[in-house]
Amino acid sequence: MKKEKEKFHAPGTVVLVFIWFIWFIILYTTNWLALSENWFLR
Amino acid sequence: MASNYASEFRTCGTTGLKVHLPAERLFYVNAVTAVVALLVGGIMAILIALTRWPAVHLLPADLFYRFLTAHGLNMLVFWIVFFEMAGLLFASTAVLGSRLPAPWFGWLNFCLMLVGALITNYMVFMGQADVLFTSYPPLKAHPHYYLGIILFAVGTLLACFHFMATLVIAKKEGYHKGSYPLFTFGILIAVILAIFTLLMGAATYLPTWLWAMGLIDGINPAMYRLGFWGFGHSAQQINLAAMVSIWYLIGTLSVGAVPINEKFSRGAFLLYLLGINVASVHHLLVDPGLSATYRIFNTSYILYAATIGSMIHAFSIPAAIEVAQRAKGFTNGMFEWLTKAPWGNPAFAGMALSIVIFGFGGGVTGVTQGVEQINIMSHNTLRIPGHFHVTVVGGTTLAFMALTFYVLPLVMRRELIGKSFAKYQPWIFAIGICIMSTGMSFAGILGVPRRHYDVTFSSAIFQVPFSATATTMLGLLGLGAIIAFTGLLIFCLIAALTAFFGKRIPPNMELHHPPHIGEDSASVAPAQA
Amino acid sequence: MSVFVPEKYWWKPLGPDERLWLWVCVATAVVLSLMMPLYNLLGHQNPSHESYQITPEKFNELTEKFVSENTVREEIVKQKFGATEIEKKIPVVRPALGVKDVYLRARAWEFYPILELEEGREYRVHMSSMDYQHGFSLQPQNINFQILAGYDLVVTLVPRESGEFYVICNEYCAIGHHTMIGKIIVKNKEE
Numbered sequence: 053m054k055k056e057k058e059k060f061h062a063p064g065t066v067v068l069v070f071i072w073f074i075w076f077i078i079l080y081t082t083n084w085l086a087l088s089e090n091w092f093l094r
Numbered sequence: 095m096a097s098n099y100a101s102e103f104r105t106c107g108t109t110g111l112k113v114h115l116p117a118e119r120l121f122y123v124n125a126v127t128a129v130v131a132l133l134v135g136g137i138m139a140i141l142i143a144l145t146r147w148p149a150v151h152l153l154p155a156d157l158f159y160r161f162l163t164a165h166g167l168n169m170l171v172f173w174i175v176f177f178e179m180a181g182l183l184f185a186s187t188a189v190l191g192s193r194l195p196a197p198w199f200g201w202l203n204f205c206l207m208l209v210g211a212l213i214t215n216y217m218v219f220m221g222q223a224d225v226l227f228t229s230y231p232p233l234k235a236h237p238h239y240y241l242g243i244i245l246f247a248v249g250t251l252l253a254c255f256h257f258m259a260t261l262v263i264a265k266k267e268g269y270h271k272g273s274y275p276l277f278t279f280g281i282l283i284a285v286i287l288a289i290f291t292l293l294m295g296a297a298t299y300l301p302t303w304l305w306a307m308g309l310i311d312g313i314n315p316a317m318y319r320l321g322f323w324g325f326g327h328s329a330q331q332i333n334l335a336a337m338v339s340i341w342y343l344i345g346t347l348s349v350g351a352v353p354i355n356e357k358f359s360r361g362a363f364l365l366y367l368l369g370i371n372v373a374s375v376h377h378l379l380v381d382p383g384l385s386a387t388y389r390i391f392n393t394s395y396i397l398y399a400a401t402i403g404s405m406i407h408a409f410s411i412p413a414a415i416e417v418a419q420r421a422k423g424f425t426n427g428m429f430e431w432l433t434k435a436p437w438g439n440p441a442f443a444g445m446a447l448s449i450v451i452f453g454f455g456g457g458v459t460g461v462t463q464g465v466e467q468i469n470i471m472s473h474n475t476l477r478i479p480g481h482f483h484v485t486v487v488g489g490t491t492l493a494f495m496a497l498t499f500y501v502l503p504l505v506m507r508r509e510l511i512g513k514s515f516a517k518y519q520p521w522i523f524a525i526g527i528c529i530m531s532t533g534m535s536f537a538g539i540l541g542v543p544r545r546h547y548d549v550t551f552s553s554a555i556f557q558v559p560f561s562a563t564a565t566t567m568l569g570l571l572g573l574g575a576i577i578a579f580t581g582l583l584i585f586c587l588i589a590a591l592t593a594f595f596g597k598r599i600p601p602n603m604e605l606h607h608p609p610h611i612g613e614d615s616a617s618v619a620p621a622q623a
Numbered sequence: 624m625s626v627f628v629p630e631k632y633w634w635k636p637l638g639p640d641e642r643l644w645l646w647v648c649v650a651t652a653v654v655l656s657l658m659m660p661l662y663n664l665l666g667h668q669n670p671s672h673e674s675y676q677i678t679p680e681k682f683n684e685l686t687e688k689f690v691s692e693n694t695v696r697e698e699i700v701k702q703k704f705g706a707t708e709i710e711k712k713i714p715v716v717r718p719a720l721g722v723k724d725v726y727l728r729a730r731a732w733e734f735y736p737i738l739e740l741e742e743g744r745e746y747r748v749h750m751s752s753m754d755y756q757h758g759f760s761l762q763p764q765n766i767n768f769q770i771l772a773g774y775d776l777v778v779t780l781v782p783r784e785s786g787e788f789y790v791i792c793n794e795y796c797a798i799g800h801h802t803m804i805g806k807i808i809v810k811n812k813e814e
């Protein structure tokens with residue numbers, strides 16, 4: 053027996069935090085990509 | 095027992111808070127001192143910012159470094175900590191309705207802090223301590239510089255103990271029953287962090303002071319850096335915990351938001367406690383002397399625990415506001431709760447902007463630049479100030495300013511002077527800081543160093559050909575600084591004028607729109623309906 | 624005040640949106656934590672984890688030895704002090720074939736010597752300070768390291784392009800900080 057659709061109590065906030073999350077992923081990945089172009093360092 | 099002190103209380107007609115008068119006076123002096131420090135730091139800020147703008151290049155080199163020292167200290171240490179001391183008093187006495195156990199003790203630690211701050215500032219402005227606020231040895235300042243900081247830190251430590259004592263008394267003498275409110279809980283976390291932090295500070299500053307007096311031979315620079323950031327970084331977690339607590343508080347005061355799940359929010363605060371005191375190594379990622387394992391352990395397991403904490407708050411505060419707003423009938427579409435929020439209330443606007451700037455700016459840049467490898471590209475470039483001006487300035491400072499707009503009418507019972515300016519103040523400050531940080535960050539990405547007087551290298555043996563874009567970004571830094579400084583001045587003026595000349599507020603005002611600034615915003619009507 | 628005080632029993636299960644977000648948070652933290660060790664194993668840009676304690680005198684000795692054995696020419700540079708201009712000679716050092724260890728000495732307010740490296744060859748660059756804390760900031764690569772007195776930081780590096788590069792000091796080192804700058808020249812194999 054499945055509990056049928058518990059409803060989000062803050063759907064707008066869920067959208068907002070996911071926008072934030074995408075922004076973070078973009079920034080984080082860009083930085084790694086930029087780094088991988090650099091001189092080899094150890 | 096509590097009744098012995100009944101005559102020392104007044105009941106706030108607006109909020110029903112019971113305010114202990116001796117605590118209120120202490121609150122007042124701490125807050126006023128904080129604003130003075132903010133003003134001094136702000137004047138330094140605009141001067142150094144205009145120097146970093148190559149087209150203006152305002153100050154001579156020695157004054158640039160001196161004022162940079164003064165800026166770092168007065169902002170990061172004196173403004174923030176004095177304000178937090180006021181916050182401790184508020185969280186422990188007013189919110190719990192408790193008395194302050196020993197007002198004389200409160201004055202003692204305030205005086206220690208004040209004297210310390212004055213001594214340190216005096217040494218800096220006399221040119222005896224051009225060492226920047228990090229005072230990395232073997233740079234050496236006058237011994238009194240370190241003494242001032244030690245006095246300040248001791249005062250702070252005592253204030254933390256006083257806060258703990260107040261919590262104990264509040265329960266024991268029956269002022270407060272049940273769990274601590276979330277705001278007080280958050281501040282308690284900040285205080286526990288502070289005690290660790292201050293002990294670390296002592297371990298760093300005491301030997302350095304002895305060294306400056308010539309009593310010991312040398313300070314190992316790597317050990318100093320480890321100790322200093324054990325102190326200096328943990329201190330930022332105090333600010334973080336305090337800021338988040340204030341977000342919750344303003345959420346409650348402005349729209350009546352109640353945390354959606356206390357367990358969720360309190361757990362997130364506990365993660366700060368667990369995680370953060372050790373993440374300090376992200377300042378030393380490209381230093382000699384530390385093993386890879388230690389660096390990675392310290393910055394990943396530990397730092398990301400705190401990151402989870404912040405991400406939880408970033409959800410749970412807007413969610414609380416959303417739920418409260420929906421309950422008022424703003425249920426159309428996804429975002430009516432947000433568009434119909436009391437944006438005209440500077441406290442609400444300041445809080446909302448603070449969350450956005452901290453999250454979208456400070457949080458993401460911090461987590462990114464704190465990666466061991468990515469740090470190679472950012473260490474000591476302007477990206478670093480670009481990062482922390484959207485955490486501790488666009489985040490913490492803005493939240494503190496926002497809270498002040500509530501504190502003035504609620505605790506100081508003065509009607510705001512310059513309400514129409516107050517409405518725009520958070521926006522001006524926020525926009526200025528965002529522009530400045532953007533300029534700093536991109537200049538840093540293009541390689542421009544931080545703490546640097548002259549990136550044209552006019553008196554050096556080589557001139558680095560920085561691109562025109564880099565110069566433009568430094569111009570953006572200057573422009574943003576001018577706007578942010580304007581916002582800062584408006585804030586200081588409103589705070590000072592209101593504190594000293596504001597009209598006394600009569601009792602019996604209603605809850606939820608106490609400062610009478612949100613009137614034109616749509617939120618008020620349905621709230622009463 | 625009532626709005627602040629939580630209900631008596633506030634330990635309640637999380638709602639569906641909280642649960643969703645919590646999972647995102649935890650997953651993020653796990654991925655981020657893995658990135659650093661993984662890049663250490665697989666990536667080519669990692670901060671140096673090799674350093675030794677060394678006295679400034681000893682490091683100075685090693686630098687002088689390295690310079691005297693490998694100098695190929697001198698570069699004459701000019702520096703302005705207000706109205707006056709002075710000239711300085713700085714040795715340009717090109718490590719001979721088979722020489723892997725390269726020394727860069729930081730001192731208020733100069734980097735010494737000028738290095739001439741070959742593209743694609745691997746070097747162990749030793750850096751240390753004679754006095755204050757300094758910063759190694761290679762531009763425009765934007766590679767940054769901290770230089771401390773008493774520590775020999777060994778950065779193993781392979782230049783990936785030729786040209787002239789500058790080393791800015793990006794740690795405040797007293798009043799001359801903004802005049803402290805060095806140079807690294809990278810040549811093609813044929814040059």
Ligand code: HEM
Nearest residue numbers: 139143166169170226227479487491544545546575578579
């Ligand atoms: C109007 C507001 C402000 C402006 C225009 C401003 C501007 C600046 C500038 C231009 C720098 C120098 C960057 C560099 O050359 O490395 C700086 C550094 C700094 N600022 Fe601010 N700032 C402001 C507010 C604040 C506040 C409120 C805080 C703290 C709460 C703060 C903390 C710092 C710190 C810690 C530094 C680093 C000092 C150092 O490198 O030694 N600033 N700021």
Ligand SMILES: [Cu+2]
Nearest residue numbers: 757792796803
């Ligand atoms: Cu230097």
Ligand SMILES: [Cu+2]
Nearest residue numbers: 792794796800
């Ligand atoms: Cu320097």
